[in-house]
Amino acid sequence: MNAQEARASDIRVDLLEIARIITPGSTVLDVGCGDGSLLDYLVRERQVDGRGIELSAQGVNSSIAKGLSVVQGNAEEDIDFYPDQSFDYVILSQTLQAMKRPDRMLEQLLRVGRKAIVSFPNFGHWKVRLNLGLLGTMPVNRTLDHPWYSTPNIHFCTIRDFVNLCKQMDIHIETTMAIDARGHRMSFANLFLANFLATQGMYVITRK
Amino acid sequence: MIMLFSMDEKTDAETDDDGLAEVVTLGRDNPLRLDSGKVIGPFEVAYKCWGKLNRDRSNVILVCHALTGDHYVRGINPITGKRGWWENMVGGGKPVDTDIYYVICINVLGSCAGTTGPASPNPETGKAYGLDFPVITIGDMVRTQAMLLDHLGIETLFSVIGGSMGGMQALQWAVDYPDRVRTAIAIATTWRHSAQNIAFHEVGRQAIMADANWNHGRYLDHKERPHAGLAVARMAAHITYMSESGLTSRFGRSLQDRDRLAFGFDADFQIESYLRHQGISFVDRFDANSYLYITRAMDYYDLSAPHDGVLAKAFQGTKTRFCVVSFTSDWLYTTDESRHMVRSLNAASARVSFADIDMDKGHDSFLLEGGEMDGVVRGFLNSEADVMAEELS
Numbered sequence: 001m002n003a004q005e006a007r008a009s010d011i012r013v014d015l016l017e018i019a020r021i022i023t024p025g026s027t028v029l030d031v032g033c034g035d036g037s038l039l040d041y042l043v044r045e046r047q048v049d050g051r052g053i054e055l056s057a058q059g060v061n062s063s064i065a066k067g068l069s070v071v072q073g074n075a076e077e078d079i080d081f082y083p084d085q086s087f088d089y090v091i092l093s094q095t096l097q098a099m100k101r102p103d104r105m106l107e108q109l110l111r112v113g114r115k116a117i118v119s120f121p122n123f124g125h126w127k128v129r130l131n132l133g134l135l136g137t138m139p140v141n142r143t144l145d146h147p148w149y150s151t152p153n154i155h156f157c158t159i160r161d162f163v164n165l166c167k168q169m170d171i172h173i174e175t176t177m178a179i180d181a182r183g184h185r186m187s188f189a190n191l192f193l194a195n196f197l198a199t200q201g202m203y204v205i206t207r208k
Numbered sequence: 209m210i211m212l213f214s215m216d217e218k219t220d221a222e223t224d225d226d227g228l229a230e231v232v233t234l235g236r237d238n239p240l241r242l243d244s245g246k247v248i249g250p251f252e253v254a255y256k257c258w259g260k261l262n263r264d265r266s267n268v269i270l271v272c273h274a275l276t277g278d279h280y281v282r283g284i285n286p287i288t289g290k291r292g293w294w295e296n297m298v299g300g301g302k303p304v305d306t307d308i309y310y311v312i313c314i315n316v317l318g319s320c321a322g323t324t325g326p327a328s329p330n331p332e333t334g335k336a337y338g339l340d341f342p343v344i345t346i347g348d349m350v351r352t353q354a355m356l357l358d359h360l361g362i363e364t365l366f367s368v369i370g371g372s373m374g375g376m377q378a379l380q381w382a383v384d385y386p387d388r389v390r391t392a393i394a395i396a397t398t399w400r401h402s403a404q405n406i407a408f409h410e411v412g413r414q415a416i417m418a419d420a421n422w423n424h425g426r427y428l429d430h431k432e433r434p435h436a437g438l439a440v441a442r443m444a445a446h447i448t449y450m451s452e453s454g455l456t457s458r459f460g461r462s463l464q465d466r467d468r469l470a471f472g473f474d475a476d477f478q479i480e481s482y483l484r485h486q487g488i489s490f491v492d493r494f495d496a497n498s499y500l501y502i503t504r505a506m507d508y509y510d511l512s513a514p515h516d517g518v519l520a521k522a523f524q525g526t527k528t529r530f531c532v533v534s535f536t537s538d539w540l541y542t543t544d545e546s547r548h549m550v551r552s553l554n555a556a557s558a559r560v561s562f563a564d565i566d567m568d569k570g571h572d573s574f575l576l577e578g579g580e581m582d583g584v585v586r587g588f589l590n591s592e593a594d595v596m597a598e599e600l601s
Contacts, residue, residue, distance in 0.1 A: 073550070
């Protein structure tokens, strides 16, 4: 019997989209792995060799209690200590916008991993634009669930911003996914529509 | 967790909490060459066991004790009359579960609780070694433990776990015997003694050696013991085991059995009285020369030394899975030291879990009941047992 065993139904739908991308048996580093539910799922269902970094003590303790190789630390400082190209995939799920320097983090993700999977809340979503444009206030909703003064999310970006940054940094976008409010993948990849309708952007990126 | 370890009725190794320690003589035919180049043997090693050894001997967990600890992890300690030092961690249903694992704790070389140390008789003279006892290292302690396990027919350790100096041994085990150690749990410990660590130990040693009763280490030939010096050494060390916030909340500036300052040098403050008590009660159970030798072994400890100071190289290629635990208020072996170990393990692509646990009781937090350490250790061991079960099935 295993009380902590993760099932598809136990993890967020958008995390399942990430899991689908991962080749079974590969090596994975989850940066900002939270309570370890994605990593646990990957270890059990995709047989990956998984590692994680997590800032919150609570997340670390529950990850280790699940049996995961997770270390307590600040991702932006600790990722420097991982060897070059030591993972098949490095995951940065819903964390890019909380980084002090998202550009440097992307640089590190692709130094440590052969591929990086990055997802972030889309600040270009029409509701956000409506909020800002009509009400004139910073949006607070399900994906952006903190008021502006206490949010850990200090570098919001839109899907178009992210695509522009990748261009600027000479990063190759292998897969583009627009994710809707329920966490499901949307059927189109048109940049304008995605930037207007998706609540999350999810990208698989590599070095050119 | 999957019931992995099938119990074998025929195995003989089972002892209960209050059973006597086992003592074996080792190194009679093959004396042990120490890091100093000196040779020791024969010597005695004392140890205690709990739980049942399974058929394929794959359920052994070695618990390593700290500077002034011993092998009485559970049950009544015959030297002090008190309960074992890690009953909250080791036992039936505890994180290190003796219903599942065969747990062994070995008294370190140089100690005074059963294993040969400076107070033991020197086979060459028949008198206590005193300062003729060779200077030892953490590596030497681990080597004697490996000799004992060889003697017991135990090849691999499911885990080696320890706090403080016990954690140093756990890491040394993983570095020196990578094929024998499946997992290592290093709690409230470090990868090398820092200048500050050495400095505090030197204060303690100087206090002992400044006591006229120390007699250049030959006090066992006389009536008096260097109790005053040893007590001061313990008092100084004990401060490093606590934290300022812990001391403030427990003692503050409270006075001891008085309403006002006495304008003298009695123990006016509760903290003074507490420290004096710690010092006085320590001398009854610990040998002054053992204190010199074991603190020296800790000062000499530096896992990076054979690798030009690059700790990651010590772990290169390791298959051992590591669990590192530090405490936010531990200023003896700080979170930063643990973080350096973890980063070095990551640099070596080792599998490592690391938790920095928020407790305000300083270094000694690792001995305390409850808190998040239990869940971390339990989860770490359980998951590896699951992995091993899958390998076997």
